[in-house]
Amino acid sequence: MERIAPEHAFILAAGQGTRMRPHTDDKPKPMVTINNKPILEHTLEKLENAGVKNVTINLYYLGDRIEKHFKDRQAPVITFSHETELLETGGGVKFGLHTMADKPFYLINGDAFWDDTEELSALDQLAEAWDPDTMNILLLLQPASQMSSTKDVGDYNMTKDGRLTRTDDGSGQYIFTGIRITKPSALDNTPEGAFSFLECMDKAQEAGTLYGIEYKGEWHHISTPEDLDRVNEAFSNPINVQEKEA
16 A cells, blocks of 8 residues: 655644743743754654645744744745634644645644654654554554653553553553644544544544554653753753663
8 A cells, every 4th residue: 555644734832831831931832942943843844854745833822923933934834723712632623624635634732842763754654654544543652661851651552453542540551742643534523612632532542543653763741841951951961861860
């Protein structure tokens, strides 16, 4: 079967980032900097390198900061989806879904940050594994045992064929990175207004169409100012960070 990489992406950037304050007092969380560059800029560069042509970014909290920063960017082409009320992750995607050309697309959390250390990038790994005949949603997963600069709890267990089961108690072997491919149909029969995209993932799990792959690279969970400090330290002095984790 020929694998066709998505040419569209949706980045979730509307949230208020309350746990990241004071960094988010004057900017949305995706504009917080890692290695002297906003998280969102890192993501757009990776999408461009993966051949993505069109990106939609949803905006609500301090969205004008994002628009101003990226207004002159030529590639990928950016469409801003303005929310007049916070629609959460699922409602935000549904509101801007018409920009995805009714094709499978990358759906990425605005605070997702990863460091491709393998020849095949995270997005290329997803594209190679994507099978539209069997999957509605494909998640990129990080083994919980391989977190280095930051920590998180396990979200999912995975079968040998890649099917996923979510764990409510944090005991899963894998952490969801906030990076995935999804079909537009994953949002069929969803409510109007605000709702979480997690509902779509749970429905796909029930239908047997939620799959995952293990990421061959380094993903960082950035939830608090302390997480941000550790990731920036990892870039400036990786040896010291490894010593602290030992």
